Amino acid sequence: MSFDLVLFGGTGDLAWRKLMPALFQAFRHGTLPAGGRIIGVARDDLSDAQYRDLIRSRFDDVELAKRPTPEEFDRFAGLLHFLRLDLSQPADYGRLAHMLRERHAETVVMYLATAPDLFTRVCQQLAASGLNRPNTRLVLEKPLGHDLASNREINEAVRRAFSERQIFRIDHYLGKPAVQNLFAMRFGNALFEPVWRREHISNIQITIAEDLGVEKRGAFYDKTGALRDMVQNHALQLLCALAMEPPINAHADAIRDEKLKVLRSLQRWTPMMLDQHVVRGQYAGGNVGGREVPGYREEPGVNPDSRTETFVALRAEISSWRWAGVPFYIRTGKRLAAREAHIVVNFREAPHAIYETPPGSWNRLVINLQPRDGLQLHMLAQGQESRRNGPVLAPVHLDLDFDKRFGSERVGAYERLLLDVIAGRLNLFVRSDEQEAAWRWVEPIMEHWAGDARGPRPYAAGTWGPSASSAMIARDGFCWSEEC
Incomplete structure (x- = not known):
């Protein structure tokens, strides 16, 4: 062709x-x-x-x-x-x-x-x-606009020149091999579907972390921030892939219809939720790995009085029979402790314990997006230790490294998406009503921050963000994966 x-x-x-x-x-x-x-x-x-x-x-x-x-x-x-x-x-x-x-x-x-x-x-x-x-x-x-109104304005102008089926709104996270395997895991196998619901899952955590600062993108980033740059698109698209119902087929609109239902089912924000369930932060300078790094406000192109957030953590819920009561935690930021992106699905504990188990939650599925690409299934197995009242269970995990299994020459995100554009496949691209639903959900957060005199919470470079992020998830009796 x-x-x-x-x-x-x-x-x-x-x-x-x-x-x-x-x-x-x-x-x-x-x-x-x-x-x-x-x-x-x-x-x-x-x-x-x-x-x-x-x-x-x-x-x-x-x-x-x-x-x-x-x-x-x-x-x-x-x-x-x-x-x-x-x-x-x-x-x-x-x-x-x-x-x-x-x-x-x-x-x-x-x-x-x-x-x-x-x-x-x-x-x-x-x-x-x-x-x-x-x-x-x-x-x-991306980004298509900076709020709902500007997003609509761009989409309406584009649609005056091109039909919706000609428009490919790209989100490179949807092209990542691990995200593709998330769809395959959910809809190509019957193993997880019976437990992929509120009765068996206690919480789901999405982390997209970078260890670098804004580098040379200070002027752009200062007008954007982590909420617009990462949450409104990448993180919400990952949430949709995790929470959507099985589509009737693998056609583009069938998949995007189900993602749209998730976005429309996200609980709307109340003033109390905005105070308790959303944390914003901004990195300060310090010594990371023996090297002094500047704080965000000291980066080139950044306003010295900037209130732009470089970190966001939030708690979301989906109002549906499958997910009612299950918190979804999203966390993203710059100058964090590591460069990694992963999803942690925490399953509920066994309803009746007949073995002695170590403290903590050990039944979880970890979907690694970067820098590793694969799946880890964590569970408990009988170890060598036994006590008077019976054997003691020990944590073990099954580890599937996609690069080792399928080879290092796998198709990258942009490579896959560019080939799909040339072939006319819309499955991995975002429809305009999806974008509008995502903007509609995050806009109350932006409005709340605009009227909040406190500004973003400072956090030390090389950490996992403000302590308020850990406090937010602890209120539900949970902890971030590296803290458990």
Whole structure:
């Protein structure tokens, strides 16, 4: 299948850090359809050869196993082209239209790796230039807006130029192999379904932690914060995958219909819940691993008086027969103790104990998303120790490492999603009503913070966030996985 992939922001950070390496891996794996062309567009004045040299130099920052050999890159470079384009100049879109008409590719992908405030302008110009034909697919990067109103405004403007089935709103967490295996575990096996409900699960914890600070993204992050950057999209999409009912089939709308039901079933916030069930924090400087790191307000591009949160922990509940009364805890932040993302499903204790067991909750399923990718099932088994009243159980676990089982050359998130866009598969992309439901749920939190004079709680770099996060979960009689 011939395709043209037009990459708006073709010289930007996302293009060289994520998209080009993903496209190269698809090329290396032989899954990128033949007859393709990748066209970077930006305001830079570059020739095709100069653009190829630029992309070649950027691969020096990619991990060694994923770098192309000189011969591999020479073959891949044959797909790369460049067009100077000023997004504010209608005549430049005409030149793009002429370039695309030269070969009439079966599929044209417009990937907007630009600031979201440019989405409306670009879509208007694409439509005015006749570049919104039925074979065109539009990819939108997050964040789509900064609140519900701006999200609706962008989506309405985009839908005036493209139909919903042409729009691919990307959330790269949905492309992660571990998330795909979460769907497979739930809906491809009968093992967990009977216990995947309130009668057997006590709580579920979602953690997305980074050990780095905002680095060079201070100016962007200070206008965004952890709630918009991570909770409204990534974390809520993970919650949907965990809590959704089995769809009637594997088609895109069947899956997205069930995710939407979860978002609409989230308990609405009350003032008391906003005080007790939401914690925001901001990292302070300090010594981490023998190295002094700056506090958030000392980072380049950050307002010295910033009230932007770099940490969020919250408690959510879903009003449904399956999940009523089961708390879902979400935690995400920067400058935390480790870089890891995982989901912990804690099962209830046995209803009648006939063995002596160690303290703590040992029946749990851990779904690792990064840096490891796999599943761990924790349980109790009879150990060597026995006492007068019988044997003592000891914790053990079954460990499935997907990289070891399936090989290290697995398809990465962006690689999978880009291939799905080219093939026209919408399953792993977010529909506009999903986005609106997510914004509607987080908006009361933003409004509450705007009127809260206390601001975010400081926490030491290299820790797991403010102590209020542990206090929040302890009120329910539970603890975060590393504290139990």
